Amino acid sequence: MILKEKIMEVLDSVKDPEIPVVSVVDLGMIHKVHFQGDQATIEVMPTFSGCPALEIIKRNIEQAVESIPEVKSLAVTFIRHPIWTTDLISENAKQELKKFGIAPPEDQVNGEWHVPCPYCGSVYTTMDNIFGPAACRSILYCKTCKNPFEAMKPVSI
DSSP states (O other): OOHHHHHHHHHTTOBOSSSTTSBTTTTTOEEEEEEETTEEEEEEOOSSTTOTTHHHHHHHHHHHHTTSTTOOEEEEEEOOSSOOOGGGSOHHHHHHHHHHTEEOOOOOBTTBOOOOOTTTOOSOEEEEESOOSSTTEEEEEETTTOOEEEEEOOOOO
């Protein structure tokens, strides 16, 4: 297995600390993996610039990649361009988010955000609070199954 494949494999084991069912790879946060000789450089797109979990994510990436014997030197950097968008989230991650009780980001229609309930699939939902437990999520309520739930805010360019 070539080094880049090994790096991507271990990066797929690095979970988002706030949403432990999805990896940084499935979230689309890994922009580039460079390596020259025994040095690896990983460019990571933060989901939000002010995310409080960035240092934890960086440390977890470093620990995972440093477990590869061929990597003797590693640099992990957060980049601001291009910006991360919810379009980068894999289909697998969207399914895992639903199972976890978080509605994955949906496409906006005419500037409106329609969010189906991750529990019952109903679109008879309402925004309870645009400010959720993290900058990337809001709290909604399903009027069909009567469950509150979180939804990832759509981010696009």
